[in-house]
Amino acid sequence: MAPHTIRWGIISTGGIATKFSQVSTPHSLRFYSSNRVNHVIYPPSECSSHAQDILVDPSTRDVSDVAHKIAAVGSRSVASAQAFIDKLKAGKAPFDWGAKNGLLDNTKAYGSYEEVYNDPNVDAIYIGTPHTFHHANAKGALLGGKNVLCEKPFTLDMDELDELIAIAKKKKIFLMEAVWTRFHPIAYAVQDVIHSGKLGKVKRFSSEFSKDLDPDNQPYSHRMIDPALGGGSLLDMGPYPSVWAMLVLHHHPLNKSRKPPKLHFSHQTLYPRSNVDLNSRWLLEWEGVSQAMLMTDMSTHGPKESTVYISCEEGDLALEWGPFKPQRFWIIPHPPGAEKSIKVKTEHHYPVSAGGGMAYEADEVARCIRDGKLESERMPWEESRIVQGWFDQVRRAGGGVLANVKGNAGK
Numbered sequence: 001m002a003p004h005t006i007r008w009g010i011i012s013t014g015g016i017a018t019k020f021s022q023v024s025t026p027h028s029l030r031f032y033s034s035n036r037v038n039h040v041i042y043p044p045s046e047c048s049s050h051a052q053d054i055l056v057d058p059s060t061r062d063v064s065d066v067a068h069k070i071a072a073v074g075s076r077s078v079a080s081a082q083a084f085i086d087k088l089k090a091g092k093a094p095f096d097w098g099a100k101n102g103l104l105d106n107t108k109a110y111g112s113y114e115e116v117y118n119d120p121n122v123d124a125i126y127i128g129t130p131h132t133f134h135h136a137n138a139k140g141a142l143l144g145g146k147n148v149l150c151e152k153p154f155t156l157d158m159d160e161l162d163e164l165i166a167i168a169k170k171k172k173i174f175l176m177e178a179v180w181t182r183f184h185p186i187a188y189a190v191q192d193v194i195h196s197g198k199l200g201k202v203k204r205f206s207s208e209f210s211k212d213l214d215p216d217n218q219p220y221s222h223r224m225i226d227p228a229l230g231g232g233s234l235l236d237m238g239p240y241p242s243v244w245a246m247l248v249l250h251h252h253p254l255n256k257s258r259k260p261p262k263l264h265f266s267h268q269t270l271y272p273r274s275n276v277d278l279n280s281r282w283l284l285e286w287e288g289v290s291q292a293m294l295m296t297d298m299s300t301h302g303p304k305e306s307t308v309y310i311s312c313e314e315g316d317l318a319l320e321w322g323p324f325k326p327q328r329f330w331i332i333p334h335p336p337g338a339e340k341s342i343k344v345k346t347e348h349h350y351p352v353s354a355g356g357g358m359a360y361e362a363d364e365v366a367r368c369i370r371d372g373k374l375e376s377e378r379m380p381w382e383e384s385r386i387v388q389g390w391f392d393q394v395r396r397a398g399g400g401v402l403a404n405v406k407g408n409a410g411k
């Protein structure tokens with residue numbers, strides 16, 4: 001049977017939409033323990049883009065039931081949209097497969113996002129604008145009858161998110177937050193290890209996304225600095241410590257009813273230049289499962305080999321940096337004298353397939369649309385709401401420039 005093909009519209013030609021990386025160079029082929037596809041291992045920090053990754057041959061990730069095509073690109077400038085398409089067409093392996101196989105034939109360049117919302121040849125729209133525009137862009141796309149995959153964080157606040165969900169339900173259109181990490185082979189593998197009980201009960205959990213973005217040397221207009229673009233570490237980096245807490249603890253078999261955690265306290269350090277948060281910390285507790293300390297920081301690097309650390313009764317599990325796309329974890333015995341059944345440190349590799357790792361979530365969108373679903377079971381609305389709720393609480397308690405800013409719900 002022919003694959004179900006999704007005709008994508010891409011909104012914006014910024015960093016994540018146009019991060020034309022050279023991820024085709026593997027840095028190691030030595031360790032291989034994934035049972036999923038024919039992988040090579042890429043440096044974890046390398047990032048790709050949605051548009052690039054859907055141009056990679058789906059068979060490289062063992063996919064034959066769905067496929068992708070880029071029907072339109074919308075930018076505030078038609079020249080930028082056209083330059084983006086030209087760059088995609090000039091992509092190197094493995095991203096050249098799309099152009100060679102017609103995935104960029106007749107791709108339209110538009111000088112506005114509205115034209116993409118209204119293009120009858122577009123099935124789904126990927127939104128890669130700064131956070132403060134996600135709501136308006138997703139709303140425009142949904143009202144234009146288009147399925148939506150929206151970058152993280154979904155929206156600025158819960159009211160915006162609830163409005164989008166209400167529109168999707170009413171119009172019976174698919175909507176999902178683009179938390180790509182959820183779909184990576186390693187995410188399933190870590191869940192399998194912890195939920196199998198092989199390491200015993202979880203005793204303590206910490207996860208963080210910290211990276212020194214050298215904020216003092218960025219222009220005020222940088223979207224991590226400028227409050228008008230939703231600046232600060234929490235909204236941009238917060239989805240990544242959150243995704244691991246959600247997958248491991250929220251989905252833990254001991255949390256049968258999927259009860260959301262309690263947020264005990266939070267703290268933000270403010271960046272005097274624009275009063276956005278330089279770092280955020282918040283402590284959660286899933287009753288009967290574990291506490292979890294989550295952190296973001298844009299002025300210092302996080303630990304290389306324990307961006308997520310899960311202490312368990314029998315031994316621990318640590319994930320490599322960065323939390324958006326780790327491809328390696330370790331199982332580690334307790335310190336000398338306190339060892340339990342885990343006696344030896346082991347290393348486990350679960351690399352993403354060819355490309356940067358964003359095609360998995362695109363495949364999920366395609367399958368959900370094909371099957372008439374409004375939301376993804378792997379990235380459901382309610383779980384986006386739980387995380388968005390933490391961000392609202394942490395931001396408000398932090399007292400920064402965004403503490404009392406309301407989103408655009410209703411506008």
Ligand SMILES: NC(=O)c1ccc[n+]([C@@H]2O[C@H](COP(=O)([O-])OP(=O)(O)OC[C@H]3O[C@@H](n4cnc5c(N)ncnc54)[C@H](OP(=O)(O)O)[C@@H]3O)[C@@H](O)[C@H]2O)c1
Nearest residue numbers: 012013014015016017075076128129130131151152153223
């Ligand atoms: N999943 C991931 O790994 C990942 C990685 C990085 C970023 N992201 C998310 O993607 C989103 C965009 O991040 P980015 O780094 O790509 O941002 P960026 O480089 O600043 O690009 C944002 C783009 O949005 C458009 N835009 C529309 N109105 C704008 C305005 N008033 N000011 C600035 N840009 C405006 C512009 O595109 P046009 O000129 O073409 O209209 C701009 O190039 C963020 O929400 C971020 O959280 C996700």
